[in-house]
Amino acid sequence: NAGVTQTPKFRVLKTGQSMTLLCAQDMNHEYMYWYRQDPGMGLRLIHYSVGEGTTAKGEVPDGYNVSRLKKQNFLLGLESAAPSQTSVYFCASRVDGGPTEAFFGQGTRLTVV
Amino acid sequence: KQEVTQIPAALSVPEGENLVLNCSFTDSAIYNLQWFRQDPGKGLTSLLLIQSSQREQTSGRLNASLDKSSGRSTLYIAASQPGDSATYLCAVTLNFGNEKLTFGTGTRLTIIP
Numbered sequence: 001n002a003g004v005t006q007t008p009k010f011r012v013l014k015t016g017q018s019m020t021l022l023c024a025q026d027m028n029h030e031y032m033y034w035y036r037q038d039p040g041m042g043l044r045l046i047h048y049s050v051g052e053g054t055t056a057k058g059e060v061p062d063g064y065n066v067s068r069l070k071k072q073n074f075l076l077g078l079e080s081a082a083p084s085q086t087s088v089y090f091c092a093s094r095v096d097g098g099p100t101e102a103f104f105g106q107g108t109r110l111t112v113v
Numbered sequence: 114k115q116e117v118t119q120i121p122a123a124l125s126v127p128e129g130e131n132l133v134l135n136c137s138f139t140d141s142a143i144y145n146l147q148w149f150r151q152d153p154g155k156g157l158t159s160l161l162l163i164q165s166s167q168r169e170q171t172s173g174r175l176n177a178s179l180d181k182s183s184g185r186s187t188l189y190i191a192a193s194q195p196g197d198s199a200t201y202l203c204a205v206t207l208n209f210g211n212e213k214l215t216f217g218t219g220t221r222l223t224i225i226p
Contacts, residue, residue, distance in 0.1 A: 004156075031212055042218035043202070050212055058213065090156060092214075099145040099164040102204070102214055104157040 002026050006091050006105035013081045013112045021076040021108050023091030031094040032074040033058075033102070034066060036087040043090065049074055081112045115140045117205055119217035126193060127225050134188040134220050136203035141181045144206040147214070148177050148188050151200045160201075161188070193224045 007022045023032065030051050035043040045058030047066040055066045063085060065077045074093075078085060091105040116139045126132050136146070145164050149157040161170045161177040163186065169178040176189040190197055200221045204214040 033214070035216075040218065043204075043216040045213060045215075048212065092157075099162065099206075101147060101159045101162050103159065104149075106156040107154075 004105040023074045025093040029093035033092040034076045035090045115215045117217035123221040125223040136186040149202045
């Protein structure tokens with residue numbers, strides 16, 4: 001049972017480069033999320049999706065774009081990476097907006113130099 | 114805006130002791146509250162979920178309580194073990210906009226053998 005899988009696990013980017021982080025879930029969940037985790041700041045919501053073809057902004061969306069073309073996949077894009085985007089990125093999913101558990105991936109550690 | 118606070122930020126206790134971790138939130142109109150565990154360099158693992166209509170949930174040596182009126186939740190760990198060492202995070206969803214989870218910054222727990 002794979003659950004939530006994030007690709008890649010580690011990445012180093014140069015300032016200005018672009019990349020896409022992939023999140024895949026095999027639980028048929030409607031809701032998917034992208035968070036970033038920084039020391040002393042906890043997890044902050046970047047973008048989220050409540051279903052295939054929908055996306056919405058979270059707390060810290062600037063500099064990121066997302067797409068949910070298939071229900072099982074949620075992509076996070078950085079068009080022009082900045083050192084401030086150095087962080088650990090987590091993807092999560094839930095069945096729907098009811099009182100259901102959220103399940104998390106193992107994280108992607110991104111360093112922008 | 115919902116704010117979630119976890120105090121203390123770090124806690125060390127000898128093996129075998131019972132302990133309590135605290136989570137407080139500013140908006141009592143929550144839909145549910147979830148406790149997670151995070152090991153260093155890893156993702157988040159769901160421990161317990163309490164719906165707004167519940168007062169507590171139990172799983173093995175863990176017991177989570179919820180007092181919405183005072184904006185507090187506690188996670189009680191009985192007979193602590195070195196394997197319990199990790200960071201513990203709580204997250205809440207609101208009645209309105211219940212698709213989003215808001216996290217506390219966590220308590221880093223160390224169990225001393």
